[in-house]
Amino acid sequence: MKTKYLKYILAITIIISTSSCQKMVDGINDNPNQLTVDAIDAGLFLKGAEIQNMLIQLGLLNRTASFYSGQLIGYEQVEQERYSYIFTDRTFDWEGYQSVLTPLHKIREQKENNSLYLGIAKVVEANLVGTYASLFGDIPYTEALTLIENPVFDNQLNIFAELQTLLSSAINDLESVTSSDLVIGDYIFNGNKTKWLQSAYTLKARYYMLTKQYAEAYTAAQSGISSVANNMMFVPYTGVSDPNSKNTIYERLQQGGVQIGVIPDATHPSYLLELLDLRANSKTNEQARKQYYTINNQNADGNTGIAAQFEPQAIITYQENLLILAEAGARTQSFATGLNHLNTLRNLLSSGALFNSSVASLTKKYDAYVAIDFEAGGIENANGNLTPTRALLREIVEERYLTGFLTYMPFDDTRRLRKEDSDLQVPFGLNTPTQTVNVERFLYPNDETESNTSAPTDPGAYAPTAVNL
């Protein structure tokens, strides 16, 4: 009857094993795969935030702004669709709130004693928020990234005022940087506070231009970026041969298809290239710039100019700063001030510093203009229907249109000038025969409008934003 005992032993074992408890499951849920955000130095997030910001600045928003200012052409499928004004509330997204602003806020929170981190974080934030506000109008800002579930959409003018304050604060931080304020992972300037400081000023100037505060713009730009060497550029990464870290136009073409370009064909003349031809005069020859701006959309690797694999792309630049000085100077200081700054830029163009070596042998003729060129009958006022100052401003705006290729400057200018300065406008045409009006803003992403009860009804793509009312 030994087995009889076995049967009770088994039964007892079973009863003991039936006593379940929570201890058995504790501690299993600590993530073995990823670090928590609090577990690492917040400075480690800087590189990612900087790169994500630049990719947003140079991505879909940028291409679309270029489509709607007569610069870039969408040739195929989705790119052609957007080019043809076919867009919906899911065309755009606001991923930058998460990928850029969230890590930047963490840096600002955790690095409150490091003025360099603070300054950099504020400049990058101002760059992103300013671009969003400019393109979309009223957006959530003051209540964004808080625990407020439905952040309000701030008035666009208030956002730009906030950004001026933020940039002033960044400037304060950057000016008070000491030698102990070290940063890691500054992909853009490698911790160079001067370059950050100058970028902050140029950014201030850019936003004053958007809000038509030309005097303030002129003042800010005087402390802005002082040389091409100090430009904030997106520099493609050479360490890995992945097209996603290369020039963003190249990357798009590398995806295959004819995608985007500028080369005119029968149906799609790009006004940008047309204009470069129209500008030839006794002081100007755009041969090199035209070649530099040409995009080979049949073969991504065939690009040697602005869409070459490793060609850096502008974020905030000396040339923009000069053109702000020129326009704001001509508007608020004097004709001579404006002309002077314009000629500085023309000199820079003729040096080839704004192009690359692929056009080294091509003509770059940008002789300095003089006052008479803008008087009635002058090179830049042949019809004589403008005052010299207006003629100069028109030339400056045109130069902003050309120099600003693949930045937001042309799209921003055309919206800014449409109401009161239509005589200065670059007269590019619309992209399709059935379209009658120009785009004034981008549609809100429906991820935001449908999850945020504070979201206003979208005013549509053809309603000017607050700064351009």
Added chain:
Amino acid sequence: MKLKIFFILLTAFQISANAYSQEPLLNLSLKNTSIENVLKEIQSQCDYEFFYAHEEIDSKRLVSVDLENATIDEVLQECLRGSNIDYQIVDKVIVLKPSAIPQIEDLQTQVPKIKITGKVTSEEDGLGMPGVTILIKGTTTGITSDIDGNYVLDVPNKNAVLVFSFIGFQAKEVIVGEQTVINVVLSTSISELDEVIVTAIGTTVKVDQSATTSSVVKADEMEKSGEAGVINALSGKASGVQIRRSNGDPGAGSAIQIRGANTIYGDSQPLIIIDGTPVSNDNIAYGAELSQQSRLDDINSSDIESVQVLKGASAAAIWGSRAANGVIVITTKNGKLEQKPSVQYSFTKSYDMISVKMPLQNSYGQGRGGKWSTSYGESWGDKISDRSGQADVVNNNGAYFVGGVTGTVYYPVITKNSTGAFTDSNYDQVFQTGGFNQHNISITGGGENTSYYFGFERLDQHGIIKNYTYERDNVRLNTQTHLYDWLKFNNKFSYSYIKSNRVQQAGDNTNGAVLGLYRNAPDFDITDYKGQYVDASGEVFDRQRSYRRHLGENINPTYNNPLWSIYEQKMPNKVDHFTLAPEFMVYPANWIKFIVRAGLDYYKDNRLEFFPVGSASGSNANGRMEQQDITSKEVNLDAIAIIDHKFNDDISFTATLGANFNDRYRTIDVTNISPFAVNSDLQSTALGGGSPEVSEWSKSINNIRSNRGYGVFAFSLFDQLFITTSGTLEAASTIKGNFFYPSADLAWQFTDLLNLDFVSFGKLRASWGKVGIQPAPYKFQTLAATGLSEFGGAYLFDSERGSEDLAPEIKTEWEIGTNLRFLKNKISLDLTYYQNRTTGILFAVKTNPSSGYTFNYKNAATMSNRGFEIDLSGLVVDAKDLKVSFFTNFNRNKNNVDDIAGAETVDTGGTSKIVKGYPVSSFYLPGTLRDDNGDMILDANGFPQLDPNNRVLGDPNPDWRGGLGFEVNYKNFDLSVLFEHSHGGEYINRTNIVLYGFGTHEDVSHEITLTEDLVNAKGNIIPAGSTVRGNIANFGAGNVLLDEAWYRESIGGGLGFSKANDLFMDDATWTKLRNVTIGYTFNKVKLSSKFAFKSLRVSITGRDLILWTKVRDVDPETNNYGVSVVSGMNYFNNPGTRSVLFNLQLNF
């Protein structure tokens, strides 16, 4: 037949508390003790039960017994000698009754008794049936048939009626009359009388006493489906169970949805329990590019005895937080004791064809605006037949391409003159007649103490897309050992080995074969898909050649030539999957039983994605290799105690108490190498050239542990009212604290009370229960992610905000229903109405971006389902040689998203969203601009305009679904037919939208001559009399011309979502002839004096042969999202299939 009897007996064994291998021998030495005490002593020595009526039997009568090693018969004869008590042993139940007292009429007539002899045989196989109860109607006198089915019985007179009955068979009554030999043939009962169902923890209950609903799918029904995988074989066979396929790829996983969607995150898949142990039904997929397998399909469907789908929450509650999507309980086969080995061999050969062919045009060449050009991806070029037919004018002074297949040299074409059109030949180079060979061998049998089942399967399948293969080898060994009369040991072991090579489909990439084929220009021959590109300077490159790169002049061909996708890209995977389930059953006393069960489910899935240099897309063009190694281990332990107690004849009680421990541990290692240092097809890490920058490794661990204690308390009152309550207390690693899941149900067999003539059986039932879904692991905190490897790597904020306060999703469900059987159980009807509501649905809400996070993982949504299920079956003709039966099921389910944490919509990716107030996965897309009446607001030219606001355009969920089948058996012929119907809902064919834009769809190749001036989408007026390529449409403002301007340049076609998607929404209603099988069985086939088959069956099956649907150009059962809660969308899906199968089955 014998097998069937065996299983019925087996279940009978399981219901009674013990199992014996032979008749027990008893030792009794009792003096002057009551019969009652003798019986108790007998019971203590064996597990026989006694049944008698106290008022009939004098159980206090004193007897003396002294016997050693006596059989029960000997003991009973001894102790009942001289009493007026008779006994009868029926299936281990000893029935005591008064000795037959002559009935009054007998006494009056005094007719001598008649001796009746006969044999009871089964209709199915003609063999004798042992154990059949033969009773004289109106008395308790009777006998059971012997091992050969023979019986001898004395009846009082010729008016006597004999009743022949056996579990699972229809009882038969015969009037004796003048007969002395009465042979009876019994046929199986269609009513499933006394059938048992397996509960979620692997015990059994009588189906007629259960209040929960479950659908049973039997092994032979699955066999007849002609499907290679278990999941698809369930299609159409159970109400409330929806099988949603991905496509026709060999081994492609399918989604199982029971009573609608219950959850958003993940895929709403039910819990799979095989023989009491949970097993993985993972379908781990990243995107829809590759069809991944569902792990449940690894098992051999021939090993399955039955599949039961537990639909309601109450049946599943015992599994706590894993059962909210229902439970599928699978029982595998086993042998029986004292059974000679029985060997079965089965061979199936399948021929698979494409189910719906995409119509592609063959008339217009590559280009735009009616001009041939290789610069563009579209085929809006010149009319091919208008070309001169002479040789193309080429430039042979520069670059060229040497075709690697035919050796042809290709130069850049200056003037296209060739009239060659290749749509059909290209198609034939991609698709073929696929199919499989399947061999199955099984051996079942048993000895004195052990029984066994051994199964082996070999499946070798070729897809309808060339080079797509799926091979499966399966071994299973199930054994049962009776160690002692109180201890039984079961062990189940299975091993599966899968080897497959997949071909990419579209998803979000351009590497798919179907995408490359459908977009290919009709005037481009894909044959020379690889070769050497020689540039103008004479440098040579190994390149792919596609219609976007006629010379292979770019390393990125934009779209793959489909042959490159098929032959150069390699997407193999290998799976080793084994399960082990040992189980002890202990019977310490006859009122209690213990079950200890362990389960191990382990699989390893090694997947490779190999894109050689020159593959399409920016990230693959320079070569990319990704190795994904998934290992998963699930350990499950159950300890169960089952206590039976009978208070009196009217009230009995069963308590089941259990404890469970479960641990799931999965690791996924991903190694990525890109770009390649050399152009080689060696799938090795050596391709990285040793550079650390080109190689990426990521490892992710997923570990969830839970334990549960549970109890089930079942009361049976007056044999007609059955009440069951259960409760489960669970702690899981992904939740803080414990959670309790209760359930209760009630069944009432009302026919016992009402005694209606036409209703043979009737039961009302009601049940209520709560179940849950665990949160995903590691969601307590916000995490730092790594990324931007293309920039040398950086730390990023994870886009998902973490949360500490996660609770399981809780689904509460109630149902009421009835089971009715009519006309002597020939017709059976089940009706169920259910409602469920899931609260706190966990998912990563796509939150408003301004919150600073893209996703917010939380208990965020509430969703409900309500529906109605009908199952009706019947035996229409029941003659000796002819039997006709039918079955039909119907299910209507209405799903609604009640709330999503304040948001109006939540993105699930792609074409669908979760939208408040709409069914889950509604199509949420841009459509045409409409006014409040729903009429289109047309532009000045009479064309629709795009509504910039996305809205719900449709819903892929069907309104109702149904299955209808019938079976005919005539002598040795059998025929079975099953139709499945899905009614309502919408299907969006985004492939067509894109192909319209590309100009390759047949619909956009019509040539028409205008009879009136018409305007096109650009506002151009095309004069009457013009012959143009296009279609005429009227959107409400008169006829307009749909031409290239509409299809390619406006919202009438092309890539991207910003299209008039509502114009491409099809009514998703479909009906399929799911399967039709015709078979013939030869019995006792003698090949030689020594070699004979018990039986040989040949059959032919058609699977999905006919499809009726309004969905155009695609099988509506394919789904771009694979195994997902989202469905009803085609985007260059690999096509679905239909098949003809031949089967040969031999029984030795």
